[in-house]
Amino acid sequence: MIVSVVGLGYIGLPTAAVLASKGITVVGVDVNQTTVNIINQGKIHIVEPELDILVKNGVRTGHLTASIKIKKANVFMIAVPTPFKENHVPDLSYIESAVRSISSVLEKGNLVILESTSPVGTTEKMMEWMKEERPDLTFPVFGHSNSKHDISIAHCPERVLPGRVLHELKNNNRIIGGVTSQCGEHARDLYKKFVNADCLITDCRTAELSKLVENSFRDVNIAFANELSLICDKLDVNVWEMIKLSNHHPRVNILQPGPGVGGHCIAVDPWFIVNSAPNEAKLIHAARIVNDSKPSFIIKKIEQAAKLVNKKRSETKIACFGLSFKPNIDDLRESPALNIAKKINTMNFNKVLIVEPHITQLPDGFNESTKLVSLEKAIEIVDIVVLLVDHKQFIDIDLNLLSEKQIVDSRGIWS
Numbered sequence: 001m002i003v004s005v006v007g008l009g010y011i012g013l014p015t016a017a018v019l020a021s022k023g024i025t026v027v028g029v030d031v032n033q034t035t036v037n038i039i040n041q042g043k044i045h046i047v048e049p050e051l052d053i054l055v056k057n058g059v060r061t062g063h064l065t066a067s068i069k070i071k072k073a074n075v076f077m078i079a080v081p082t083p084f085k086e087n088h089v090p091d092l093s094y095i096e097s098a099v100r101s102i103s104s105v106l107e108k109g110n111l112v113i114l115e116s117t118s119p120v121g122t123t124e125k126m127m128e129w130m131k132e133e134r135p136d137l138t139f140p141v142f143g144h145s146n147s148k149h150d151i152s153i154a155h156c157p158e159r160v161l162p163g164r165v166l167h168e169l170k171n172n173n174r175i176i177g178g179v180t181s182q183c184g185e186h187a188r189d190l191y192k193k194f195v196n197a198d199c200l201i202t203d204c205r206t207a208e209l210s211k212l213v214e215n216s217f218r219d220v221n222i223a224f225a226n227e228l229s230l231i232c233d234k235l236d237v238n239v240w241e242m243i244k245l246s247n248h249h250p251r252v253n254i255l256q257p258g259p260g261v262g263g264h265c266i267a268v269d270p271w272f273i274v275n276s277a278p279n280e281a282k283l284i285h286a287a288r289i290v291n292d293s294k295p296s297f298i299i300k301k302i303e304q305a306a307k308l309v310n311k312k313r314s315e316t317k318i319a320c321f322g323l324s325f326k327p328n329i330d331d332l333r334e335s336p337a338l339n340i341a342k343k344i345n346t347m348n349f350n351k352v353l354i355v356e357p358h359i360t361q362l363p364d365g366f367n368e369s370t371k372l373v374s375l376e377k378a379i380e381i382v383d384i385v386v387l388l389v390d391h392k393q394f395i396d397i398d399l400n401l402l403s404e405k406q407i408v409d410s411r412g413i414w415s
Ligand code: SAJ
Pocket: 117, 158, 159, 160, 161, 162, 214, 215, 218, 222, 255, 256, 257, 258, 259, 260, 261, 262, 263, 264, 265, 266, 325, 326, 327
C-alpha cells in the first residue's frame, strides 16, 4: 500500500513519519521544493519533539520520500492550510488546488481523506471538484450508505497539540467522517494501523463541525478567563488568585487569562462557524472579539507602567519576555505576543529588547535597534519588563532581580 500525504507541514509531516514508522510506503508531497529537499535528506523544517528521529528513520529505511509531484497511490491524505481571507471568510484555495492535482492520478479503489480543519460542507465540495476533473470515475452520495463508488472520501480532522504531536497522533481518539458509512470504514482501516485509540465513525458534516466546535469550546473558555481579567482589573482584584480559588469548586474549571489567543487553529476555526451561521453563533463570535481585544488591554497596561518609570519615554528601556503563541515552543504564527512586541516597537521607547529563548533571529517587522538578547542582559538594563509568554525559563527567574522594575505580567506567573 502507498499513502500520499499532501502538505508536509505541522500535521502532514508527523502523520507521514508515523505511517512510515509502521512500515507503510509514504510519499509526502509539498509545493515547496526546499521543504521536499530537507525531508529527503532525513531532516525536518519545523520544530516538534522527536519528529527529527522519526523522519530520519523513515527516509533511511526508504519508507518515507518527499516530492513536489503528485504520484499514484492507494490513499491520499490532504493536510494543507485553511486560513481565512478578509472578513474572516474561509480560504479553501489550498484544498482545491491539492484536490485538483490528486484528481489527475486517481484510480478506482482509492481513498481520499481530508485532514485539514474545514468549514462544514468542504468534504462534499472536495468531491465535486474531483467529479469535475474525473467524470470517468464514480463517487459516493452523501447519506446513501449503499451507493456504489470507485473512490472513497472521508474527513478525519487532525486534533493534535503542537509540542505533543507524535504522542497525540497515536493516542488521541479520532473522528472519521465518511461521505457514506462505507467510506468511513475504508478510512478507519487506515487509521487503525497507527492509532492506539478509538476511531469513531460519523458522517463528514458532523466530523467537520465537531473539529470546529472543539476549538471554539476552548476559545469561548479562554474568552471567559480573559473577560474576568478585565473585570478584575476594573475592580482591583487579583484575577489569578480569584480563578485559583474559584477552581476549588468541584464543578468549576476556569482557564487562564493571557495576552490573547494565538496559533493557527483556535483563533481561526471559530470564524468558520460564525461565517456559516452568523445569526446563531453569537457567543462564539463574542468570544473571538474578547480574545482579539486582549492585546490592546496589555498595551494600555504598558502605557500605565511607562508613566510610573521615573524617566522620559525616550529614556526608558523595555523588554518583552517571549514572542511565541504559547509556552516552550518556537511557533510565532498568529502570536499575540509577537503583535504586542511589534506595537511596543513603535511606542518611542529608548530601547526595546526581546528575550525569546526558542529563536535565534528576530522575525521581520522590528526596528534595527530592537535586539534579541539573553534574559540576563535584558534584566541588567531595562526599566520595564513585559511578560508575554510563560516559558519555563521565565517562571524560574529569581524575582529579586526584577524588584526595581515596572512589571506587566500578562500571564500571571509572577503575580
Ligand atoms: N491559552 C490561554 N489560556 C489558556 C489556554 C490557552 O490564553 O488557559 C492560549 C495559548 O496561550 C495560545 C492559545 O490559547 O495562545 C491556543 O493554545 P492551546 O494550547 O489552547 O491550543 P493549540 O492552538 O496549540 O492547539 C489546539 C488544540 N485544540 C484544543 O485543545 C481543543 C489541539 O488539540 C488542536 O489539534 C489544534 O488546536 C488544532 O490544530 O486545531
